[in-house]
Amino acid sequence: MPENEKLPRGGKAMALLVTLSSFAVLLAAFVQVGAGSYEMTWRQAWHALTGAEVWGQPELLLRLLLGENVARNLGFGDPDAIATTTLIVWTVRLPRVLVGIMVGINLAFSGSIFQAITRNEMASPYLLGVSSGAGLTIMLVLVLFPALGAHLPLIAMAGGMGAFLLVYAIAWNHGTSPVRLVLAGVIIGAIAGSIQTGLFFFARDLTVVQNALAWTTGSLTGVGWEQVRMIAPWTLVCVILGFSGTRYLDILLLGDPTAKSLGMPVERTRFLLAAAAILSAASAVSVAGLIGFVGLIVPHIVRSLVGSPHRRLLAGCLFAGPALLTCADATSRLALSPVQIPVGIVTGVLGGGFFLYLMRRKQEFGRL
Amino acid sequence: MSQESATFTISGLAGNDLTVRYRQKQTPVIAGQTVAIPEGKITVFIGPNGSGKSTLLKTLAWQLRPEMGTVILDGRNIAEFSPKELACRLGILFQENSAPNDLTVEELAYHGRYPHRRLFESLTPEDSEAVERALQLSGSDRLRHHLISQLSSGQKQLAWIAMLLSQSPKYLFLDEPTTFLDMAHQFEIMDLVRRLNRELGNTVLLSVHDLNLAARYADHIIALRDGRVVAEGSSEEVLTVEILREVFQVETRIVRDLAGDSFYCVPLGKTCEQVSVKGCR
Numbered sequence: 001m002p003e004n005e006k007l008p009r010g011g012k013a014m015a016l017l018v019t020l021s022s023f024a025v026l027l028a029a030f031v032q033v034g035a036g037s038y039e040m041t042w043r044q045a046w047h048a049l050t051g052a053e054v055w056g057q058p059e060l061l062l063r064l065l066l067g068e069n070v071a072r073n074l075g076f077g078d079p080d081a082i083a084t085t086t087l088i089v090w091t092v093r094l095p096r097v098l099v100g101i102m103v104g105i106n107l108a109f110s111g112s113i114f115q116a117i118t119r120n121e122m123a124s125p126y127l128l129g130v131s132s133g134a135g136l137t138i139m140l141v142l143v144l145f146p147a148l149g150a151h152l153p154l155i156a157m158a159g160g161m162g163a164f165l166l167v168y169a170i171a172w173n174h175g176t177s178p179v180r181l182v183l184a185g186v187i188i189g190a191i192a193g194s195i196q197t198g199l200f201f202f203a204r205d206l207t208v209v210q211n212a213l214a215w216t217t218g219s220l221t222g223v224g225w226e227q228v229r230m231i232a233p234w235t236l237v238c239v240i241l242g243f244s245g246t247r248y249l250d251i252l253l254l255g256d257p258t259a260k261s262l263g264m265p266v267e268r269t270r271f272l273l274a275a276a277a278i279l280s281a282a283s284a285v286s287v288a289g290l291i292g293f294v295g296l297i298v299p300h301i302v303r304s305l306v307g308s309p310h311r312r313l314l315a316g317c318l319f320a321g322p323a324l325l326t327c328a329d330a331t332s333r334l335a336l337s338p339v340q341i342p343v344g345i346v347t348g349v350l351g352g353g354f355f356l357y358l359m360r361r362k363q364e365f366g367r368l
Numbered sequence: 369m370s371q372e373s374a375t376f377t378i379s380g381l382a383g384n385d386l387t388v389r390y391r392q393k394q395t396p397v398i399a400g401q402t403v404a405i406p407e408g409k410i411t412v413f414i415g416p417n418g419s420g421k422s423t424l425l426k427t428l429a430w431q432l433r434p435e436m437g438t439v440i441l442d443g444r445n446i447a448e449f450s451p452k453e454l455a456c457r458l459g460i461l462f463q464e465n466s467a468p469n470d471l472t473v474e475e476l477a478y479h480g481r482y483p484h485r486r487l488f489e490s491l492t493p494e495d496s497e498a499v500e501r502a503l504q505l506s507g508s509d510r511l512r513h514h515l516i517s518q519l520s521s522g523q524k525q526l527a528w529i530a531m532l533l534s535q536s537p538k539y540l541f542l543d544e545p546t547t548f549l550d551m552a553h554q555f556e557i558m559d560l561v562r563r564l565n566r567e568l569g570n571t572v573l574l575s576v577h578d579l580n581l582a583a584r585y586a587d588h589i590i591a592l593r594d595g596r597v598v599a600e601g602s603s604e605e606v607l608t609v610e611i612l613r614e615v616f617q618v619e620t621r622i623v624r625d626l627a628g629d630s631f632y633c634v635p636l637g638k639t640c641e642q643v644s645v646k647g648c649r
Binding site: 254255258262265 | 455462471487
């Protein structure tokens with residue numbers, strides 16, 4: 001290696017990543033807002049999005065953002081009649097884009113953190129039981145306890161977190177290790193996955209099955225401002241937690257003994273970081289179901305561009321996560337119109353293709 | 369040899385009555401051993417594989433918790449130090465290390481500042497100074513922008529020592545730092561160790577397999593076998609035919625070089641039931 005060779009650390013690559021990702025998000029957002037089964041011209045869509053009808057009425061804007069109940073409590077009067085295009089853009093299409101952005105951030109962050117704490121590039125947000133726990137509780141509710149359907153998002157979140165704690169408990173033996181955690185995740189995944197599949201046989205009709213499939217493959221169909229409100233605070237919390245944990249994530253990558261010798265309480269740090277990542281993943285699951293591969297490939301792509309130090313990695317994920325998710329969602333909603341397929345199917349196909357590419361290109365991968 | 373009773377030492381490092389077991393009910397790896405590490409000196413642990421030298425080293429660095437016994441660091445029970453406080457005083461280089469593929473030497477050195485930084489504190493000029501000094505001292509200055517994954521084993525070792533030195537520790541623990549290196553790099557590491565000791569006054573503890581490196585660089589040698597300290601003292605006192613036979617079960621001849629200021633252990637062969645200088649038949 002030449003003596004003065006400087007590697008492209010961050011800088012340029014990061015600028016490129018941020019620019020391209022932002023462009024992709026904006027493009028996807030614009031397509032999502034303008035296109036769909038309700039026909040409107042691009043001009044109409046743009047007008048509905050930026051026009052005075054919403055922006056000129058702060059009460060209406062707040063009513064959308066905060067929800068009917070809050071608006072009523074604030075003493076807002078009934079809104080004037082709104083044009084159908086505006087209504088569709090603002091209550092159906094725009095929130096879907098926003099939810100997509102936040103789900104993308106959460107999954108990418110969660111994936112980055114799990115890849116660091118398990119020191120494995122193939123780790124995904126669902127590795128430590130979130131998918132198993134959430135998936136199982138979703139099926140239980142849909143098939144056996146349909147009365148609880150209204151609380152499904154919260155129940156899914158709780159299921160995911162419960163499974164994570166169970167995984168941790170199984171892995172614990174005078175402390176944990178990356179390998180034990182992954183194994184425990186596989187154990188819980190195998191058991192919960194089987195039961196979950198078994199529950200399909202008890203489904204009463206096709207709607208239940210389709211609904212269950214949408215949840216377990218991940219879909220943004222039908223999300224609105226309620227889901228925006230549900231995921232926004234968690235996203236904020238997770239972003240803050242993620243960025244305050246970057247130094248710890250970097251040091252965990254040096255291995256447990258070294259991290260410990262540097263004075264880091266390894267077990268406590270790992271658990272707290274894992275808990276933050278689980279919160280992140282579970283909040284994404286609660287609004288969008290189990291969207292696969294995003295949390296796996298986004299950190300991969302970002303790392304190959306800006307390197308593994310987590311400040312840069314997470315900053316990159318903040319842009320690349322939403323880019324992948326919004327583009328995939330636009331595809332899933334519009335490609336086979338009028339049929340909307342779950343976005344998780346698109347990300348799965350993309351993810352498989354990406355790994356094929358990785359496998360062909362890289363000599364060695366997996367270990368971090 | 370006069371050694372103060374470890375408990376009353378104001379500064380320095382000592383282990384009292386240490387017993388270490390990896391699993392319950394197994395034979396202890398270290399069995400009730402008491403050692404005092406001379407301050408400001410290079411102490412070398414020697415012993416065959418499985419003699420417990422790494423274990424003792426890691427226990428004295430408080431990376432392993434003894435089942436019984438205490439370690440006294442600078443007049444305090446080492447258990448009373450917070451992990452970060454401890455990491456500011458002692459740094460340890462493990463036998464095997466791994467870093468992400470795309471980490472540079474400089475970035476690794478900055479990780480050594482971890483124990484000096486608070487939760488949300490950003491890097492201070494003091495941190496940068498310490499890292500610069502560490503890179504210079506360890507001789508990894510010119511490698512700073514290189515990826516650790518692309519360095520040779522010797523250069524890697526220097527990079528990790530740079531991280532250690534960034535901690536600005538008073539005590540340096542090196543677990544077999546020369547094992548995987550060629551001769552030139554072994555000398556490079558050991559010369560560095562000596563320089564750190566002589567110029568900065570660091571107390572250094574290390575384990576090696578090569579007795580001649582021990583003979584050449586050690587101020588104090590501790591010889592272990594089966595978890596017990598068999599002998600300790602200066603290299604002349606410890607590296608004798610009798611002690612080496614007891615510790616390694618190997619026959620040796622001790623040879624002085626012509627200048628007379630150093631000596632070498634020439635291994636002759638494995639010790640048999642009936643001792644024969646020609647080795648086993």
